[in-house]
Amino acid sequence: MEVIKIIGTDDTPNVILDANNNIFEISGRSLPEDVASFYEPILDWFDDYAEETNKKTIFDFKLVYFNTASSKLILDILLKLEEMYEAGKDVLVRWHFPDDDEDMEEAGEEYADIVEVPFEQVSYSLD
Amino acid sequence: MDDNKTDIKDFLAFAYSFYKTVKEYKINLVYEGEITHQIIKAFTSLTETNMEIDEEPTSIQKKVFHVMVESLQNISKHSDHLDTENQRKEGRGVFILGKNNDTYRITTGNVISRSNVESIRNQLTKINNLDKEGLKLFYKKQIKEGRLTQKGGAGLGFIDIAKKTGNKLNFNFLSLNDDYSFFVLTSTISKNI
Numbered sequence: 001m002e003v004i005k006i007i008g009t010d011d012t013p014n015v016i017l018d019a020n021n022n023i024f025e026i027s028g029r030s031l032p033e034d035v036a037s038f039y040e041p042i043l044d045w046f047d048d049y050a051e052e053t054n055k056k057t058i059f060d061f062k063l064v065y066f067n068t069a070s071s072k073l074i075l076d077i078l079l080k081l082e083e084m085y086e087a088g089k090d091v092l093v094r095w096h097f098p099d100d101d102e103d104m105e106e107a108g109e110e111y112a113d114i115v116e117v118p119f120e121q122v123s124y125s126l127d
Numbered sequence: 128m129d130d131n132k133t134d135i136k137d138f139l140a141f142a143y144s145f146y147k148t149v150k151e152y153k154i155n156l157v158y159e160g161e162i163t164h165q166i167i168k169a170f171t172s173l174t175e176t177n178m179e180i181d182e183e184p185t186s187i188q189k190k191v192f193h194v195m196v197e198s199l200q201n202i203s204k205h206s207d208h209l210d211t212e213n214q215r216k217e218g219r220g221v222f223i224l225g226k227n228n229d230t231y232r233i234t235t236g237n238v239i240s241r242s243n244v245e246s247i248r249n250q251l252t253k254i255n256n257l258d259k260e261g262l263k264l265f266y267k268k269q270i271k272e273g274r275l276t277q278k279g280g281a282g283l284g285f286i287d288i289a290k291k292t293g294n295k296l297n298f299n300f301l302s303l304n305d306d307y308s309f310f311v312l313t314s315t316i317s318k319n320i
Contacts (some may be wrong), residue, residue: 033164068283
């Protein structure tokens with residue numbers, strides 16, 4: 001299984017998709033110049049992973065900022081997770097937000113409403 | 128030669144009156160030109176630094192950052208007047224960031240095709256007539272149904288600005304000629320929420 005590791009910058013997120021170590025996470029800031037081509041390999045990765053999933057897949061979103069163009073691609077990732085869940089896989093989405101960031105909390109609530117997948121909101125402190 | 132001197136004198140007078148106007152309207156940043164990804168990064172990082180110095184609460188900083196990115200990307204994605212002579216692809220426009228005691232005000236201005244005026248006006252009017260819950264529903268509908276355009280637009284920018292600021296969007300269209308209009312949009316972020 002291919003491992004995706006992208007080191008974040010001030011406009012692209014950190015991405016780790018590592019089935020061997022059971023780490024699946026996207027964190028940081030997302031406002032890439034070309035949002036579609038940034039997320040393309042990530043979405044492609046899911047098609048392979050869906051063929052041979054781990055026993056349990058916990059996907060962590062720990063974003064501090066994303067623009068609306070990215071929000072559409074984040075939904076596409078969640079829809080891939082939904083597909084896996086609907087195919088009977090054990091999937092959990094954990095949406096992390098800073099405890100003082102209502103907008104990020106709300107964004108999680110909205111995604112949870114849209115996709116049919118177990119969804120957990122986790123607040124964390126920046127201090 | 129004399130003409131040239133008058134020109135320079137006029138221009139110096141213009142520079143001074145421009146300075147005065149910028150001060151009067153409490154403008155922090157004003158720009159006219161191409162809006163590239165580099166420009167967006169530079170302006171947002173400059174503004175973030177200034178807000179840090181001013182000890183602005185994180186929530187306000189994030190809202191200003193959000194609105195700046197969406198506004199600037201709107202210009203880069205939706206400005207229609209392409210400079211065909213120079214083959215410039217990026218959208219051009221005006222960007223103004225104003226700050227007073229109570230608000231941050233973010234204004235963009237760019238040229239659009241007159242054929243797009245109605246649909247933009249309708250969308251903005253619709254957004255302004257929605258309350259918080261209505262905006263959430265509209266956002267969810269649009270994110271599900273909308274498709275990413277070639278330029279990477281998700282059709283969510285205006286809705287997102289309205290949601291994040293909680294304020295109405297102020298806008299105007301000024302007719303330039305038979306084909307083009309100038310579209311001005313002002314978003315307001317209240318400091319005391």
